Amino acid sequence: MNFSLLSTMLLALVLFSVGYAQELSGNAKVSALFAFGDSILDTGNNNNLMTLSKCNFPPYGRDFAGGKATGRFGNGRVFSDLIAEGLSLKPLLPAYRDPNLSNNDLLTGVCFASGGSGLDERTSSSQGVIWVTDQVKDFKEYVTKLNGVVGGNQEQTNAIISNAVYLISAGNNDLAITFATGRAQSTVSDYTDLMVTWTDNLLKSLYDTGARKFAVLGTLPLGCLPGARDAAGNFMKVCAGPANQWADTFNKKLATKLNNLGTTLPGAKFVYVDMYNSLLGLINNPQAPGFTDEADGCYMPSMSPVPCPDASRYVFWDIGHPSEKSYQRIAPKIIEQLKAKLA
Structure with missing residues (x-):
């Protein structure tokens, strides 16, 4: 097959993929x-980093298709997968650093997130994971690869990039790890101000x-995570x-910043995704969606190496991550909201 014909076919595939995503997602024209x-x-x-912050081993992925541990921090699919599916793109969002990533995967989006990462460089460096600033470097590398996949058609590359949704979750580890272990060095007010500044820099x-369409997650109710509940003998x-107060302080500042950013970055749209109250709703009223345990993780290796029989009965999978069912409950x-506001 000659290169010209191959480029034409690839371009047709891109146009089909973008059109298909736009058609199925109603008014929200989302390319990736x-x-x-x-x-x-x-x-x-x-998975291939020299870090302890990984989970490509059982029982992680126990409820994933085929029972495979893929490196997702949960028993099944994670929040980014559900958002990709909800936007009619694909049921799974592949990791950019997956060595088996295909060119076709590049067309409708990939994941650059790194478990344990944060806005504060110290958060990432202490665990040997990918700092959000370096994730942006990976994204720039991705853009070059994408341009090659579409045959060097810069206009088509730009269309995919500008019509994509950028889903961001950063701040959980900064508060739960870096700030919590170094509180004598900063007040919660000062540190959360820094976190908002770092978020602003990331978005810019x-x-x-x-990028033009941003969905930025607030932090979880950190004090309600099983690990936080069990700390210091909390029987x-x-x-x-205190941890919930830190999270609430940051989330309010983040929401205010996002409301104002649209006036300083022309053509950009921002949605604050309230993960704090979404998850707190399950925690405070677990019986309504069918949970039986809102305080413990199904898998608590520090207490027992054997996970619970049914993770769908638990709000949390492990000490710090919601179960797939929790994500399924809050995602719709x-x-x-994303479809309505990022059209």
């Missing part, structure tokens, strides 16, 4: 999904690369108030 940040979105980028760097398993409303 790109995920950045931490383990809430990571689909396997840490993506904007300068062509009553109540949520840790968020997906509708």
Whole structure:
């Protein structure tokens, strides 16, 4: 097959993929999904890193198709997968650093997120994972690869990049790890101000690369994670108030920043995704969606190496990550929000 014919076929495939995604997603014209940040979105980028922050081993992935541990921090699919499916792109969002990533995967989006990462460079370096700034470097590399896949058609590359949704989850580890272990060095007010500044820098760097549609996740209710409940012998398993207060402080500042960014970055749209209250709704009323345990993780290796029989009965999979069912419960409303506001 000659190169000219191959380029024509690839371009036709891109046009079909973009058109298909736009048709199925109603008014939201979404060409692709790109995920950045931490383990809430990571689909396997840490697998080949020299880090302990990885989960490409059982029982992770127990409820994933084929029972395979893919490097996702959960029992099945993670939040980025569900958003990709909800936007009618694909049921799984592949990891950019997956050595088996295909050219076809590039057309409708990939994941750059890295479990354990954060906005603060210290958060990532302490664990040997991919800092969000370096994830943007991976994205720029991706853009070059994408341009090659579409036969050097820069206009088509730009169309995919500008019509994609950029899903970002960063801040959980900065508060739960870096700030929590070094509180004497900074106040929560000062540190969350820094976190908002770092988020602003991240969004602007993506904007300068062509991104225009942003969905930015607030942090989880960190004090209600099983690991936080169990800290310091918390036998009553109540949520840790200070950690929730840190998260709430950052989330409010982040939401305000996103509301104002649209006026300073022409053509860009921003959605604040309230993960805090979405998950807290399950925690405070677990019986409504069919959960029986909102405080423990199904898999708590520090207490027992054997996971629970049915993860769908648990709000959390492990000490710090929601179960697939929790993501499934909170995703539909968020997906509708993205479709409505990022059209």
